[in-house]
Amino acid sequence: MKLVLLTHSRETQKASNTGQLVHKHVANTQIIIWQRTHPDPSLLEIIKAGNTALLYPEGNETHSSFMTPDDFENFILIDSTWQEARKIYNRSPYLQQLPCIQLAVKQSSSYTLRRNQLEGGLCTAECAIELLRNKQLTEVADKLEAAFVSFVN
Numbered sequence: 001m002k003l004v005l006l007t008h009s010r011e012t013q014k015a016s017n018t019g020q021l022v023h024k025h026v027a028n029t030q031i032i033i034w035q036r037t038h039p040d041p042s043l044l045e046i047i048k049a050g051n052t053a054l055l056y057p058e059g060n061e062t063h064s065s066f067m068t069p070d071d072f073e074n075f076i077l078i079d080s081t082w083q084e085a086r087k088i089y090n091r092s093p094y095l096q097q098l099p100c101i102q103l104a105v106k107q108s109s110s111y112t113l114r115r116n117q118l119e120g121g122l123c124t125a126e127c128a129i130e131l132l133r134n135k136q137l138t139e140v141a142d143k144l145e146a147a148f149v150s151f152v153n
Contacts, residue, residue: 001073001135003029003128004046006095008080008088018125019079021151025144026128031079036091046074047094054078054098055127056089067099069134075101077131079124103130125151 003026005019012033023029032040046052052074053067069075076098078085089095103122122130125148132141 001028001075001132001137002046003131004043004074004076005029005031005079005124006034006043006076006088007031008078008084009033010084011080017079018123018148018151019077021125021147022077022079022128022144025147026132026140034078034080034088034092039092039094043076044094046076047098049074052076052098053101054089054095055103055131056085056095056100067101069101069103069131072099072101075131077124077127101131103127103134 003022005022007019011017011019019031023031030042032043034040051072053069053072054076056078076095078088078095080088125144129141129145129148132138132144
């Protein structure tokens with residue numbers, strides 16, 4: 001499984017960024033800085049190769065209604081604030097072409113380091129943890145979750 005964190009440039013400077021935890025604790029994770037007018041060629045190659053889904057709570061409902069994480073090996077997560085993530089999605093036609101995966105999560109977010117969190121939304125690390133559990137990568141998910149709990153506390 002490959003994770004691609006499509007990261008807003010401002011996130012790289014924020015101490016509250018959980019994408020860095022994912023990158024540090026989950027092998028085969030790549031950080032790509034989002035650029036509105038010049039999409040990263042390696043990102044476009046990953047998308048072109050197929051077997052890739054966007055983990056995002058919005059998108060093309062016709063795809064997300066029958067797709068599960070089991071259907072894919074590569075996942076793109078937008079690593080940004082919720083407001084910036086919407087802008088990235090809306091300004092990136094190549095992301096809108098991807099099938100979207102939505103995780104069914106029962107617990108609420110324990111991420112409290114930022115204001116204006118979306119009701120029912122998870123931070124990047126929490127999304128990665130849930131995705132890893134869905135893909136039966138429990139040991140890696142547990143390791144990331146322990147690092148996340150320490151980070152938040």
